[in-house]
Structure formats: structure tokens, C-alpha cells
Amino acid sequence: RRVVVVGGGQVAQRRLPALIAAGADITLISPSATPSVEAMADTGEIHWERRRYQDGDLADTWYALIATTDTAANDAASAEAERTRTWCVRSDDAEAATAWTPATGRSEGITVAVRGRRLLAEADVVIADRLGPRDLLDELPPHVEVIDAAKIPYGRYMAQEAINQALIDHAKAGKAVVRLKGGDPYVFGRGMEEAQALAAEGIPCTVVPGISSTISVPGAAGIPVTHRGVAHEFTVVSGHVAPDDPRSLVDWEALARLRGTLVLLMAVDKIGAIAQALVAHGKSPDTPVALVQEGTTAAQRRVDATLATVGERAAAEDVRPPAVIVIGEVVTVGAGLAG
Known part of the structure; x- marks a missing residue:
């Protein structure tokens, strides 16, 4: 259902993920946005109209979130919501809104003290x-x-x-x-x-480890980084510099000799050169490759190729970062399973 968010600042950044997760058809109206909100638009999670609010923007809208620093614009949007009987929440003045969003708690029958x-x-x-x-x-x-x-x-x-x-x-x-x-x-x-x-600076801090995308993203796409009888190891590599770049700290010749799985991060724009280097050092050009873009998000998609074709496939499919790239026979292990 159509949802309109007016304003692309911190409030929108905090509220948009829940709307996206709920499957809303979201239009953002704002001349500017935080980088994270901009990224949501770039990946197609929301539609962004880069302009100020105009009367009529709430037409056929089920729910509106008004979150700008322009009081006049907020008042005008609220007035339109009142006329059209649209549920409308205001971040700056709850009393002037047509609906309120109280603090909520979420539970699925269990509380985990993470x-x-x-x-x-x-x-x-x-x-x-x-x-x-x-x-x-x-x-x-x-x-x-x-x-x-x-x-x-x-x-x-x-x-x-x-x-x-x-x-x-x-x-x-x-x-x-x-x-x-x-x-x-x-x-x-x-x-x-x-x-x-x-x-x-003498400031103490606590580090809470997380699950690396090198494992979680392939898993979300149906790819195990190891599998009995297929791969006994996996190697994680940064691909932000090309193999022939003097700044590279990676031994690509040694990686090409490994029989296990290669997981590449930050390598989308270098994958063609990386594939060529691996093949040049002896890796089979038929080695399966999977590119998983926006892994674990609503925008996740997977593109499959081989070392011989991955450069062209990535360009043809317009694969964009962030993406995790998996190279090895494990790519085909889960064929037919939902990822």
C-alpha cells in the first residue's frame, strides 16, 4: 500500500526500514536525504522525488509520515491528510497529526538477551x-x-x-x-x-562481535562456504584493489592454487580483472561464481556466472556494491533450493 514520507533526515532514516520490511510502496518527498536514505532509493527500496512537499502529494495514500524541519510544509501536509482522511504521523507536533504512533514492543513468544x-x-x-x-x-x-x-x-x-x-x-x-x-x-x-x-584517548570500549557477511550473505543465498566432499576451507579476500595494483597485499597466484572457496568483498568493479588473474594462474575458467547483491535485505539478488563470464555478467546485470562474491564449487551445491 502507498506510503508517503515527507522529509529525508534522521527521523525518516529510523522509520523507513520498518515500512520497507512491512512491504509498503514508499514514496519519499524531500530535496535532500541522509546517505543511508539515499542508498535505500538507489537500491530500489523506496522511490525518491527530490523536491519539497506540494499539495496533492498525499493523494491515494494510506499512511503518511511528516518529518521535515519546515513547519509550514508540515502544517500543509497535515492539513491535506485531514482533508483526505489519511493516517498521518508528525514527528514535530504529535497533537497536530491525524494519527499517533506510540512506542511499541515486538515479540514472537521469546525474549533473547542479546x-x-x-x-x-x-x-x-x-x-x-x-x-x-x-x-x-x-x-x-x-x-x-x-x-x-x-x-x-x-x-x-x-x-x-x-x-x-x-x-x-x-x-x-x-x-x-x-x-x-x-x-x-x-x-x-x-x-x-x-x-x-x-x-x-583513554576511552574504554566494549566490542560485540557480529556474524560476518562473508558467511551470512552466501548462506542467505543458499550457498554454504564449506561442504563435505566439496570444500574443506574458505578464504576471505578484499578485492578493493586490482591484482596488478602495487598496493595489493594479496597473493593471487597462491589463491588460484587453493581447492576451497574464495569469498570476495568490495570486489564488484574489479571482478573481471580478478577472474582473469585467477585463470592466468591456473584456476579453471569454468569455476562457478555467484554475486550476491544487498545480501540479507529486501533487495537481495543473486547473479551466477563462471570465472570466464563473470566480468561480462556483472556488467550486463548491473551488479552494484555492496555485494559478496563467492568463487568455487560450493556455488552449485544448493542448486534448486530457495535462497
Whole structure:
């Protein structure tokens, strides 16, 4: 059902994931948006009209969320909702809305005391990656400040130095700070850099390990990274620099000799060159490859190829980061299973 969100700031960033998860047909109306909200539009989770609110925008809408800093626009949208009998929630003035969204609790018959969730509940400030568990942001109390630390590939991003400084500044101000990441913070997540920056300032921190996307994303796509009689090991590699780049720390010749599974992160734009290097060093060009884009999200999709064809397939299918790339016979193990 059609939902309109007016405003692309922190409130929208916190509320959109739940609407996406509910299967809403979402239109965002805002001249600007946070990087994480922009990423939702780029991946097709929402439709973004980059402009200010206009009368008539709530036509045929079931639910509207008004969340701009422009009081006049909020008033006008609320007035339209009143005329059209549209359920409308305002972030700035609940009394002026046609509906209220009270604090909610979610349960499926069991409560799991996850350590990270408990720490998040105690936070004053949350510095969140766009690939983190977005739905949790909707559960935060209104007073919690959410800082968007999204890093959009080839697009907008918050510099690592700025993230480090934000952690330090808010902690020194006496606030409980949570750095919310996706996957595991120590697997290409620059978590150690942040921990080192805090340690250098004498600020204690607690690290809560997560499940790396190198395992979870292939699993969500029906691919086991190991399988009896097929692969006895898997190797995780960063593909952010090409094999012939002097900055590369990867021994591609050695990787080509391995019989197990290769899992590549940050390798979408380099996969053609990587495939060529592996074949040149002896890997069979018929080796199966799977590219899993936006793994574990509503926008997840899988593209299959071989080392000989993956470069062309990735381009033809317009595969974009973030994507996890799996190379090896395990790619075909789960053929026929829903992923």
C-alpha cells in the first residue's frame, strides 16, 4: 500500500526500514536525504522525488509520515491528510497529526538477551552504518541522537577520521555511545582503527562481535562456504584493489592454487580483472561464481556466472556494491533450493 514520507533526515532514516520490511510502496518527498536514505532509493527500496512537499502529494495514500524541519510544509501536509482522511504521523507536533504512533514492543513468544541490543538500549548517541541492522533504529527513544556514518560506494560517505572523532567527542561529553555496524567489526569493518583511536584517548570500549557477511550473505543465498566432499576451507579476500595494483597485499597466484572457496568483498568493479588473474594462474575458467547483491535485505539478488563470464555478467546485470562474491564449487551445491 502507498506510503508517503515527507522529509529525508534522521527521523525518516529510523522509520523507513520498518515500512520497507512491512512491504509498503514508499514514496519519499524531500530535496535532500541522509546517505543511508539515499542508498535505500538507489537500491530500489523506496522511490525518491527530490523536491519539497506540494499539495496533492498525499493523494491515494494510506499512511503518511511528516518529518521535515519546515513547519509550514508540515502544517500543509497535515492539513491535506485531514482533508483526505489519511493516517498521518508528525514527528514535530504529535497533537497536530491525524494519527499517533506510540512506542511499541515486538515479540514472537521469546525474549533473547542479546548483549549488543542491551547496550543499544542504553545509548545516548548511535553512530550507524547503512549496512547495519536498520530496523533497530526504529526502536530507539526519541532523545537518542543518530549520526549517519554511511559509506556509499563511489558516493557519499563519512570519512573514517570524522567517525573516530565523533566517537571520541561524544564519549568525552559523558554520553553512552554505540557504533552500530553490519557484520563483524573486525572483518574489513575498520573496527580496530576505531578501538585504537578510543584507546589513544583513554576511552574504554566494549566490542560485540557480529556474524560476518562473508558467511551470512552466501548462506542467505543458499550457498554454504564449506561442504563435505566439496570444500574443506574458505578464504576471505578484499578485492578493493586490482591484482596488478602495487598496493595489493594479496597473493593471487597462491589463491588460484587453493581447492576451497574464495569469498570476495568490495570486489564488484574489479571482478573481471580478478577472474582473469585467477585463470592466468591456473584456476579453471569454468569455476562457478555467484554475486550476491544487498545480501540479507529486501533487495537481495543473486547473479551466477563462471570465472570466464563473470566480468561480462556483472556488467550486463548491473551488479552494484555492496555485494559478496563467492568463487568455487560450493556455488552449485544448493542448486534448486530457495535462497
